[in-house]
Amino acid sequence: MKAMTYTQYGPPDVMTLQEVATPIPTDDEIRIKVHAASVNRSDWEGLIGWPWYTRRGGLTKPSRHILGSDIAGRVDMVGKNNTEFQVGDEVFGEMANYRDGFAAHAVARGKLLALKPAGMTFEVASAIPQAGVIALQGIRDKGQVQPSQQVLINGGGGGAGSFAIQLAKLYGAEVTGVDNGEKLDFMRSLGADHVIDYTREDFTKKGKPYDFVLDLIAYRSVFAYARALKPNGKYYIVGGALSTFLQILALGPLISKTRSKHIRILAVRRNRKDLEHITELCQSGKIRPAIDRCYPLSEVPAALRYLGDGHAKGKLVITVAK
Numbered sequence: 381m382k383a384m385t386y387t388q389y390g391p392p393d394v395m396t397l398q399e400v401a402t403p404i405p406t407d408d409e410i411r412i413k414v415h416a417a418s419v420n421r422s423d424w425e426g427l428i429g430w431p432w433y434t435r436r437g438g439l440t441k442p443s444r445h446i447l448g449s450d451i452a453g454r455v456d457m458v459g460k461n462n463t464e465f466q467v468g469d470e471v472f473g474e475m476a477n478y479r480d481g482f483a484a485h486a487v488a489r490g491k492l493l494a495l496k497p498a499g500m501t502f503e504v505a506s507a508i509p510q511a512g513v514i515a516l517q518g519i520r521d522k523g524q525v526q527p528s529q530q531v532l533i534n535g536g537g538g539g540a541g542s543f544a545i546q547l548a549k550l551y552g553a554e555v556t557g558v559d560n561g562e563k564l565d566f567m568r569s570l571g572a573d574h575v576i577d578y579t580r581e582d583f584t585k586k587g588k589p590y591d592f593v594l595d596l597i598a599y600r601s602v603f604a605y606a607r608a609l610k611p612n613g614k615y616y617i618v619g620g621a622l623s624t625f626l627q628i629l630a631l632g633p634l635i636s637k638t639r640s641k642h643i644r645i646l647a648v649r650r651n652r653k654d655l656e657h658i659t660e661l662c663q664s665g666k667i668r669p670a671i672d673r674c675y676p677l678s679e680v681p682a683a684l685r686y687l688g689d690g691h692a693k694g695k696l697v698i699t700v701a702k
């Protein structure tokens with residue numbers, strides 16, 4: 381089968397489209413003929429090998445050679461212990477190891493997959509899993525966002541951020557989106573009431589505190605984040621520098637005690653129920669997966685370059701098979 385592969389960390393040029401062995405599912409797995417896959421920052425991070433925690437599968441070179449964690453396609457083989465899906469089912473979801481999706485076929489355990497709604501294209505379905513579930517668990521579960529609350533989404537113009545802005549608006553919050561200047565109109569189009577260009581302004585220094593901050597890309601100190609919160613406000617880091625994660629792990633509980641501000645890590649628990657819930661919201665038109673561009677499988681490097689260069693608004697999708 382065709383797959384976009386890489387054997388060393390580096391820029392998108394290290395990737396090549398190759399013929400590799402088509403995977404065979406184990407008894408507990410199913411195989412999916414991939415029709416579409418979407419691009420996440422986790423693919424970019426896995427490609428360049430930074431932040432450092434993305435190298436947990438291989439310190440000096442990647443141990444798995446195919447990136448791609450969100451897929452949508454048709455089941456074409458089932459392991460004998462699998463009772464959930466049948467050959468021919470149209471499914472979508474996340475790959476367990478954030479890998480192996482940029483390929484003509486992928487094998488997966490069924491529990492992170494769901495049946496694709498009949499009226500939804502493979503491209504749209506592939507755009508939802510990782511970004512949509514991050515946003516749902518951030519805004520609904522950790523934020524417990526309420527009407528009229530002040531909510532800030534840092535990285536609001538990217539994949540998870542584009543879902544998070546819409547969800548926070550759906551729950552009635554007043555929303556501020558932070559991203560680079562190229563994405564300000566895009567965040568407004570998703571419903572953001574206020575926007576901040578991170579290349580010009582530091583939201584933690586504006587003197588405007590928030591009830592909830594969902595941070596998709598955190599590089600500041602834990603004290604800066606505490607400053608950006610109202611008393612009893614909550615901050616959750618989703619992605620960013622390893623040093624920021626470590627600082628929040630070490631000092632977050634102390635800040636909760638001394639300043640009544642809650643600063644924590646959002647470790648996403650991927651599951652079918654949440655995937656189905658966010659997909660229902662998309663189907664009902666309450667929110668929309670915002671797809672910037674689609675690329676063929678051979679152009680995964682171009683898609684990753686577009687994301688890495690700071691241009692991607694919302695989601696990028698790879699059409700693997702028509």
Ligand SMILES: NC(=O)c1ccc[n+]([C@@H]2O[C@H](COP(=O)([O-])OP(=O)(O)OC[C@H]3O[C@@H](n4cnc5c(N)ncnc54)[C@H](OP(=O)(O)O)[C@@H]3O)[C@@H](O)[C@H]2O)c1
Nearest residue numbers: 420421535537538539540560578596618619646647648690
């Ligand atoms: N915690 C978990 O369990 C978990 C699970 C899965 C994924 N993740 C992480 O979730 C993160 C977000 O993923 P995603 O796919 O939504 O990423 P994304 O689509 O790349 O969105 C991130 C956005 O943040 C912007 N940005 C970059 N630097 C910024 C800064 N200093 N301040 C404000 N915005 C900035 C980016 O813009 P530019 O174009 O300017 O760079 C981009 O628009 C990733 O780091 C991923 O590793 C976490």
